[in-house]
Amino acid sequence: MRSATLRDVAQACGISISTVSRALAGHPKISEETKTRVETVAKRLNYRPNRQAQALRGSATQAIGLIVPGVGNQYFASLADVIQKQAAKNGLSLIMASSDDDPERLKEALDIMINQRIDGLIVVPHIGTEEVLQQLEKDGTPVVLVDRRFEEYDASQSVSLAYVDSDPEPGIFEAVKLLAKNGRKVGYLAGPQDTSTGIRRLQAFNKACSSLGVTGETYNGGYEEEQGFQGAGILLDRGCTNLLAGDSMMTVGALRKILAEELQLGKDICLVGFDDFPVFELQETPITIIDQDVRQMGKHAFSLLYEKMSSVQNHQSIEQKHQSLPTKLVLRASTPMEVEK
Known part of the structure; x- marks a missing residue:
């Protein structure tokens, strides 16, 4: 029989995974009523929290998460490489996962990262993950979307999350x-x-x-x-x-x-x-x-996340910045060699 997970507790309580995580960690923004309900359900389901996460309650973990579709694609491998280097320069560890462009896989990876109590998340999002990513930020973990955004999926969507992508x-x-x-x-x-x-x-x-x-x-x-x-x-x-x-x-x-x-x-x-x-x-x-310029995109995404993490730590309001970096044509021999003006 498999062990109960944060997702199991969240589903039983009818609240988000990140809220369950913070309730179990004694987060001051979570009401006592919610904490009691979560603890009762967790005990009933025999949920066993991650020991590392327990040890880090109430403090920053100095780790950020990164979720990409997969590093078999050189584009996303390059993106991950530059974000990892930026994190290391700033004394942060990087926890990385692949979603395989599957929203359920992305949510599973997010569950693990929430359990590890990451201080922030950079993610290549997928349709169907809007709510869980918005809820993560509402619960106190800064989120930056990279390469993709949500608005184009549905004109009625109002997803207030920072993003960095390219202007095609x-x-x-x-x-x-x-x-x-x-x-x-x-x-x-x-x-x-x-x-x-x-x-x-x-x-x-x-x-x-x-x-x-x-x-x-x-x-x-x-x-x-x-x-x-x-x-x-x-x-x-x-x-x-x-x-x-x-x-x-x-x-x-x-x-x-x-x-x-x-x-x-x-x-x-x-x-x-x-x-x-x-x-x-x-x-x-x-x-x-x-x-x-995937490397610039990665650097901008990390800078946005780092800025948002600083705002959270200093109890300041978070500004949702949006950046679209211009694309450019690089001429080589597979095409005519001059662009007419």
């Missing part, structure tokens, strides 16, 4: 403008449409095509490079000899398809990828990319 419009506009020099039809390999990045980049592509009078063909991809491989084939069959990939996984998939078809980049077909990774530059024909 500058880079995508220049990419479409460049590719249109090679023909007025551009194929777009869209990333997943259940993330704000996927939604906003598709919107930016459609806006650029409309503004420039370009015919756009879209294939809605997903999280895996195989979808980029399949999508590139479909767009090639539609007569697209100009391809724009909406994220790094779509770029890898498109590149695989181009190589499999023995097409010559920059001559038979033009390709613009997303994210500035060495593998794209080190191809026999280096790939033009849209760079969103």
